[in-house]
Amino acid sequence: MPELPEVETTIRGLKSIVGSTIVNIKINTPKLRFFIPKNIQRIKNHTKIINIKRIGKFILINLSEQNTIVLHLGMSGRLRLYSLEKFHRQKHDHFILKTNNNKFLVFNDARRFGFVDFDKTYLIHNRKYILNLGIDALDKKLTANMLFSKISNTMVPIKQILLNQRIISGIGNIYASEILFDAKISPLQQGKDISLFKCRKIVISTRIILLKAIKKGGSSLRDYVSVDGELGNFQNNFKVYNREGEKILGKNIKKIVQYGRSTYYCPELQIIN
DNA sequence: CGCTCCACCTGAACGC
DNA sequence: TGCGTTCAGGTGGAGC
Numbered sequence: 001m002p003e004l005p006e007v008e009t010t011i012r013g014l015k016s017i018v019g020s021t022i023v024n025i026k027i028n029t030p031k032l033r034f035f036i037p038k039n040i041q042r043i044k045n046h047t048k049i050i051n052i053k054r055i056g057k058f059i060l061i062n063l064s065e066q067n068t069i070v071l072h073l074g075m076s077g078r079l080r081l082y083s084l085e086k087f088h089r090q091k092h093d094h095f096i097l098k099t100n101n102n103k104f105l106v107f108n109d110a111r112r113f114g115f116v117d118f119d120k121t122y123l124i125h126n127r128k129y130i131l132n133l134g135i136d137a138l139d140k141k142l143t144a145n146m147l148f149s150k151i152s153n154t155m156v157p158i159k160q161i162l163l164n165q166r167i168i169s170g171i172g173n174i175y176a177s178e179i180l181f182d183a184k185i186s187p188l189q190q191g192k193d194i195s196l197f198k199c200r201k202i203v204i205s206t207r208i209i210l211l212k213a214i215k216k217g218g219s220s221l222r223d224y225v226s227v228d229g230e231l232g233n234f235q236n237n238f239k240v241y242n243r244e245g246e247k248i249l250g251k252n253i254k255k256i257v258q259y260g261r262s263t264y265y266c267p268e269l270q271i272i273n
Numbered sequence: 274c275g276c277t278c279c280a281c282c283t284g285a286a287c288g289c
Numbered sequence: 290t291g292c293g294t295t296c297a298g299g300t301g302g303a304g305c
Contacts, residue, residue, distance in 0.1 A: 003298060033281075033300085057299080075299055076283075092283085111282045113299060129300090156276075165300080172298055221298065222285075259277070262296085 002073040004137055004170030005213035005234065006224050007057050010079050013227035014052045017081065020099040021046040022063070029094035033074060033115040036095065040118035043067065046100065056133050056169025060124070068121040072129075074113025080106045081227040137170035137206050144200035151191035151199075158194055158202070159187035159263050171206065174219055174241050177264045179205045181240045181248075186270040187256075187263045193273055212237065240264040 002010070023045055027036055048064040059079070061069040071079065084102040095107040095116050107116065117124065124130065134150075135142045150167050151158070161167060162176040171179065180187050182205035185198055194202075218224055218232035221242070225231055239248055241264050244255035251268040 006298075072299085074282095075297070077299095109282095110284065111297090111299095113282070154275080160277095163299090174298055219298075224298070260279080261299095 002057065002077065002218070002224055003172030003175050004054075004057060005175070005210055005216075006218035006232065007054050007059060007073065007170075008138075008214050009218040009226055009232065010073075011052050011054050011059055013081065014079070014105070017099050017101070017103050017105060018049055018052055020101045020103070021048050022097055023100050024096075024098035026096040026098075027094070028089075028096070029112070032094060032109065032112045033072075034117070036116045037118045040069070040116070043118075049099070055130065056136055056165055057172070058130065058133075062121065066121045068119065068124040070115075070117040070124055070127075070130075071107060072114050074109060074111060074115070076111040076222075077107065077109035077114030078225060079227055080108060080225070080229060082106060132166050133169040134165060134167045135169065137168050138210055142168065142203055142206075144196055144203050147203060148194070148196045148199040151194060154191035156191055157187060157258060158185060158189050158191060159258050161191050162202075163259075163261070168206070170210070173261050174221075174238070175206075175209055175213065177241045178209050178239060180270060181265060182209055184270055186267070186272045187258065187265050189272055240266060 183201040213234040216234040220231040
């Protein structure tokens with residue numbers, strides 16, 4: 001589920017535990033997508049949470065003593081923050097951190113495609129899943145030239161390119177369709193046929209769509225809620241996603257399947273060269 | 274190496 | 290009501 005805007009909304013909601021200390025760790029489900037490292041139990045009582053940030057769709061919780069916890073939400077993962085009185089265990093609560101200000105940070109994930117990782121910070125930064133990441137979709141250093149140079153030799157369609165986290169990280173299946181609609185580019189257009197000018201449009205549309213979505217608290221289709229349990233709002237601003245058969249600007253919205261994933265677009269407004 | 278497709282899971286929605 | 294099928298916001302790895 002969660003793409004960059006949902007992950008960003010999540011980490012913004014976790015500010016209230018930055019600076020607090022961890023007083024307990026509970027693992028209810030040892031194996032998610034991967035096993036939760038056993039040495040995470042070595043986190044000492046009163047280890048401080050120094051910082052919480054995001055790279056692409058990965059959440060990094062930086063701790064004192066050069067340790068870092070990594071969380072990835074997969075398709076159905078969510079992080080919730082409960083006060084002591086509101087906390088009660090729910091189905092699929094896999095991993096729980098309790099802090100000294102009586103908050104419970106709960107990782108819930110029905111499908112268990114997400115994961116929890118833990119290690120020394122410098123080792124986390126050398127994980128393959130981090131090293132392989134392309135530039136973050138909201139990084140100001142992302143330029144049309146960068147995108148152009150990475151895609152100008154491939155026959156892979158641009159929709160699939162946008163989902164490739166090694167090229168740009170953070171975009172997922174919803175926002176790929178929305179970005180391409182905003183940029184007026186066909187999802188079927190192959191990388192080699194995307195001009196530098198179109199790359200510029202993609203870079204601009206990426207910022208516009210993702211920032212708007214963050215402003216709306218992300219998108220809630222099925223699973224996603226903020227750490228306080230609030231629904232996001234951006235699903236009401238989808239132009240094409242999930243709107244097969246409807247019209248946009250008087251033109252039909254169509255659904256196709258690319259690489260096994262749904263793509264929504266408007267063939268009349270998103271023309272192939 | 275690059276590309277395509279599948280597996281990994283649960284649960285909700287839909288058709289009969 | 291129930292049962293089978295399909296689909297879902299992601300991604301690592303097998304196979305070519």
